[in-house]
Amino acid sequence: MTRILAIDQGTTSSRALLFDGGLRPIAVAQEEFPQLFPHPGWVEHDPEAIWSTTLSTARRALDGVRPGDVAALGITNQRETTLVWDRATGRPIHNAIVWQDRRTGPLCEDLAAEGWAETVAEATGLLLDPYFSATKLAWLLDTVEGARDAARAGRLLFGTVDSFLIWRLTEGRCHLTDATNAARTMLYDIRRGVWREDLCERLGIPLAMLPEVRDCAGDFGVTTLLGGTIPIRGVAGDQQAATIGQACFEPGMMKSTYGTGCFALLNTGPDFVRSTNRLLTTIAYRLDGRTTFALEGSIFVAGAVVQWLRDGLRLIDRAETSQTLAEAADPEQDVVLVPAFTGLGAPYWDAEARGAIFGLTRATGPAELARAALESVAFQTHDLWAAMRRDWPGAARTVLRVDGGMTASDWTMQRLADLLGAPVDRPVVRETTALGAAWLAGHAAGVVPGPEGFARDWSLDRRFEPTMDEAQRRHRLALWDDAVRRVLSR
Ligand SMILES: Nc1ncnc2c1ncn2[C@@H]1O[C@H](COP(=O)(O)OP(=O)(O)O)[C@@H](O)[C@H]1O
Numbered sequence: 001m002t003r004i005l006a007i008d009q010g011t012t013s014s015r016a017l018l019f020d021g022g023l024r025p026i027a028v029a030q031e032e033f034p035q036l037f038p039h040p041g042w043v044e045h046d047p048e049a050i051w052s053t054t055l056s057t058a059r060r061a062l063d064g065v066r067p068g069d070v071a072a073l074g075i076t077n078q079r080e081t082t083l084v085w086d087r088a089t090g091r092p093i094h095n096a097i098v099w100q101d102r103r104t105g106p107l108c109e110d111l112a113a114e115g116w117a118e119t120v121a122e123a124t125g126l127l128l129d130p131y132f133s134a135t136k137l138a139w140l141l142d143t144v145e146g147a148r149d150a151a152r153a154g155r156l157l158f159g160t161v162d163s164f165l166i167w168r169l170t171e172g173r174c175h176l177t178d179a180t181n182a183a184r185t186m187l188y189d190i191r192r193g194v195w196r197e198d199l200c201e202r203l204g205i206p207l208a209m210l211p212e213v214r215d216c217a218g219d220f221g222v223t224t225l226l227g228g229t230i231p232i233r234g235v236a237g238d239q240q241a242a243t244i245g246q247a248c249f250e251p252g253m254m255k256s257t258y259g260t261g262c263f264a265l266l267n268t269g270p271d272f273v274r275s276t277n278r279l280l281t282t283i284a285y286r287l288d289g290r291t292t293f294a295l296e297g298s299i300f301v302a303g304a305v306v307q308w309l310r311d312g313l314r315l316i317d318r319a320e321t322s323q324t325l326a327e328a329a330d331p332e333q334d335v336v337l338v339p340a341f342t343g344l345g346a347p348y349w350d351a352e353a354r355g356a357i358f359g360l361t362r363a364t365g366p367a368e369l370a371r372a373a374l375e376s377v378a379f380q381t382h383d384l385w386a387a388m389r390r391d392w393p394g395a396a397r398t399v400l401r402v403d404g405g406m407t408a409s410d411w412t413m414q415r416l417a418d419l420l421g422a423p424v425d426r427p428v429v430r431e432t433t434a435l436g437a438a439w440l441a442g443h444a445a446g447v448v449p450g451p452e453g454f455a456r457d458w459s460l461d462r463r464f465e466p467t468m469d470e471a472q473r474r475h476r477l478a479l480w481d482d483a484v485r486r487v488l489s490r
């Protein structure tokens with residue numbers, strides 16, 4: 001009986017899913033772990049919490065399974081989050097600095113003033129921003145006592161979460177990462193497939209502390225910590241794994257994942273497309289040495305706006321209720337909410353923007369606020385979609401595939417199709433992140449169909465067709481554009 005284990009180490013929880021040979025999920029375990037906020041704008045994780053929740057969820061998902069049945073393990077992970085550990089002891093020198101952490105803003109400004117933005121964009125496809133690992137790693141080396149010297153002496157190793165987990169799972173035998181995670185460090189030349197020496201030199205990062213970069217499906221060592229000997233055969237950052245899990249293997253295919261935030265990736269095939277609309281260029285996946293690129297747009301607040309309705313405003317007691325309220329909203333009221341709680345992501349990248357609600361009248365109530373909250377997610381996706389179409393004509397024929405917790409809301413998915421003026425497809429298996437990691441591992445182990453077969457097996461739960469008339473669509477998009485213009489800080 002073939003089984004494939006997927007570890008999905010996310011920002012707020014670690015999950016493990018066991019799949020059968022037909023890539024159907026058969027067991028799942030999940031554990032949350034603490035978010036640490038030592039200063040405003042700083043976000044850290046305890047590496048031991050990342051490790052212990054990963055190990056215990058993996059063991060729980062494997063409960064009752066003979067280790068010999070597990071053909072392969074795939075790892076997918078929160079991206080950019082940065083760890084440095086001691087090569088000899090495996091002990092991290094500091095908490096992990098999480099992707100959301102903004103502490104290296106000043107260093108990014110210095111780099112911009114020195115003219116590095118063009119090199120960063122051209123080589124790494126990214127924007128010069130604290131989001132990515134490079135400046136977080138430099139901060140650790142600058143701040144932790146003795147770290148620079150220890151790094152120079154070859155005693156410290158850097159890794160994103162995948163790399164750290166591989167090191168721990170293989171008990172210090174493998175210091176590896178995959179091309180998609182490397183692509184998020186801001187140190188990796190995504191076209192040439194090499195670490196960028198000039199950026200490392202500027203930031204004082206010894207090349208020897210960086211992991212070796214492999215294809216997403218390949219040999220990442222073996223672990224004996226899960227009850228038997230299990231080969232690690234697949235690795236990808238979580239948004240890239242979702243792109244794979246959605247079988248977006250053809251240029252022009254696009255997926256959008258709606259969790260706390262939202263991340264949209266558009267497959268651009270072998271083309272490195274340089275965005276003129278502040279989207280990121282990244283590696284979608286690298287298989288058999290061939291790189292497939294993507295354009296990526298990130299929205300910071302998607303499902304989080306529903307959490308805010310529930311925990312902040314206490315308008316609802318469960319996320320599901322947001323839809324019931326939205327359906328009851330007065331269609332005559334043009335209430336628009338811009339959820340710029342922590343600034344706005346792509347394509348605006350305005351860290352100083354803050355949220356606002358427009359169009360309130362005496363008649364506005366919880367229903368109109370709930371509708372505005374859900375609709376804000378659709379409006380933001382429209383902005384990413386429009387930017388992608390401007391950047392790359394191949395996006396014109398795209399049908400959007402969606403996944404993540406918020407896609408349970410039919411109302412939101414319908415509004416999304418309406419505002420895009422294009423169909424939105426929701427798959428049967430919505431655990432696409434873990435599915436992508438499982439497919440990569442199974443592919444390397446030769447126990448699952450190749451990309452074409454896997455794409456054929458992808459099955460639709462529901463297609464949302466646009467039904468809003470064009471005048472209404474234009475009216476609503478104009479309201480949103482006006483609202484965004486009014487919250488931007490510059
Ligand atoms: N029925 C629903 N309607 C609207 N939002 C929902 C619904 N169910 C879940 N959500 C939102 O989806 C998010 C959880 O999705 P998930 O994919 O588990 O996210 P993450 O991996 O970021 O924790 C939460 O922010 C929640 O508010």
Ligand SMILES: O=P(O)(O)OC[C@H](O)CO
Pocket residue numbers: 009010011012077078079080099237238239259260261
């Ligand atoms: O862990 P998630 O699902 O919040 O995803 C985080 C992203 O990978 C950050 O870039």
